[in-house]
Amino acid sequence: MIEDAPIIAPFEIAGWEQQPYGDEGERNELAQVTVTKIFTGDIEGQSVARLLMAGNPAGAGYLASEIFTGVVGTRSGSFVVQHGGLVDGADAHSFGSIVPGSGTGELAGVRGEAIYANNEEGHTLTLTLRFVDESA
Template sequence: MNITVQAEFEIDSWDEVPYEEPEDGPKLTKVVIRKTYRGALEGTGVAEVLTAQGSAGAGYVASERINATLDGRQGTFVIQHGGLANGDDQSTFGTVVPNSGTAGLTGLSGRATEAAHGVLTLVYAFDS
């Protein structure tokens, strides 16, 4: 049975380094983001993010390790998520990396998206 939770997060630090800034086309950057999660997911996350930032469109892909308590279980897991923006049209996608859960979060699977600013939506289950 899948459970859906929404966990609010705050960004504690945002360290962005451009690695390509062409005269024509989007700027490419690498960002390290540190977060604190509260609510259904209590803990911290560190995301390594690659972005493409253009004047009319943008996108990102990220791998994030989360160290937290979820459903009374403590451990770590990794999510890979991303998003695209074409003007006002935005979409996000994400998943829990299979078999990435440790300690009490071993067996965690599911989807993870950041469709709302400052909120991670996690649809998850634990292997029996």
């Protein structure tokens, strides 16, 4: 695996459990969601994400903590991603980072960016990674 080179992999949503919260009838719809994902390609494995979502007629947003377990390139292990996104009409923006120190196994020391996207071809995750020595 080349560090700092983007790795892009498709994923499927295998599970979606949504629970609304907040007052019924408010302008903003609020929900807690647990999502299970299956990744294939250069990122192989599965993840479980917990999302807090908000939506209204003008836009939507979410924040998530997600634990991935599997293989990235040739390295196996797990790590945690913090990510989120906003939609304002037709404009969408997402952001995400791997939580420092969360990597296990051969993914120990992983750092980087994690960007989730969805288009007509499906869902993708783009990782830009680097590794640091955490033994010090």
